[in-house]
Amino acid sequence: MSTLETKRLVGEPASKEHRDFVVTLFGDPEVAKWIWPRGREGSDAVGPRTPVQSEEMLLRFVADWRRHGFGWWYLRERASGELVGDVCLQRTEVEGEPAVEIGWTLLPARWGRGYATEAARAALAYGFETAGLDEVVSFTMPHNRASRRVMEKLGMEYDRDFERAGLPHVLYRLAAPGPAC
Numbered sequence: 001m002s003t004l005e006t007k008r009l010v011g012e013p014a015s016k017e018h019r020d021f022v023v024t025l026f027g028d029p030e031v032a033k034w035i036w037p038r039g040r041e042g043s044d045a046v047g048p049r050t051p052v053q054s055e056e057m058l059l060r061f062v063a064d065w066r067r068h069g070f071g072w073w074y075l076r077e078r079a080s081g082e083l084v085g086d087v088c089l090q091r092t093e094v095e096g097e098p099a100v101e102i103g104w105t106l107l108p109a110r111w112g113r114g115y116a117t118e119a120a121r122a123a124l125a126y127g128f129e130t131a132g133l134d135e136v137v138s139f140t141m142p143h144n145r146a147s148r149r150v151m152e153k154l155g156m157e158y159d160r161d162f163e164r165a166g167l168p169h170v171l172y173r174l175a176a177p178g179p180a181c
Contacts (some may be wrong), residue, residue: 002130004073004087004122011073011087011119014061018074021083023054030108034144064090070100070131075119077110084110087119089127089136094171095162099137100127104150116150124154128176135176139169148172 004011012018025031026049049057064071072088085106092101102123104116127133138156140147148170156172163169 002126004075004119004126006118006122008078009084009115009119009122010076010078011122012076013065014058014072014074014086016058016062018083019055019058021074022058023049023051025085025105025107026054026057027051028108031105034141034147035105061088068131070127073119073123075106075115077115084115085119087116087123089123089131089133092137094137094139094164100133100135102127102136102138102154104147111146116147117153120150120154124174133176136174137171138174139164139171142168142170 002013026035029048032048061072068091070089072086072090074083075085075087076082077084085104087104088102090101090103092099102120104120106115124136127136136156137159138147138151138154139162140151142148142161151172154174156174159171159173161168162171
């Protein structure tokens with residue numbers, strides 16, 4: 001497992017020590033509206049996560065590192081030492097096709113500071129240079145302009161609209177950089 005280092009953040013691989021932070025982050029209603037919005041199918045698929053649901057997710061994130069050699073990093077602000085969010089590389093499917101997704105979540109008090117872009121750049125470098133990934137995808141709901149802007153800043157290109165969890169989403173892609181000529 002590898003730590004991510006950026007100018008303002010340190011990304012720690014997911015561990016059980018992040019439990020309290022995960023409960024806070026995924027239990028936040030402002031965070032939940034972008035990840036588990038109303039309108040999704042199934043009554044337990046919407047809204048903030050309970051502490052038990054958050055703990056179950058964290059255990060999956062910890063296991064991802066063992067299975068795949070990449071996963072979720074919890075982001076600590078260098079200046080304050082506080083945990084402020086996460087960034088991840090995770091295996092997923094897009095319309096039945098396997099993919100590796102990059103994603104991020106920040107506490108609302110840290111939105112708009114460029115942390116998502118900064119952390120995602122470091123995660124992409126890890127994915128391409130260390131994990132040997134050929135391509136990474138990201139997706140969000142069409143009206144999530146902040147996440148779409150992060151994807152564009154990362155150099156990801158819009159691929160198409162698609163449906164995920166019963167809701168419209170947009171898909172972005174980024175191929176691993178080719179060898180320098």
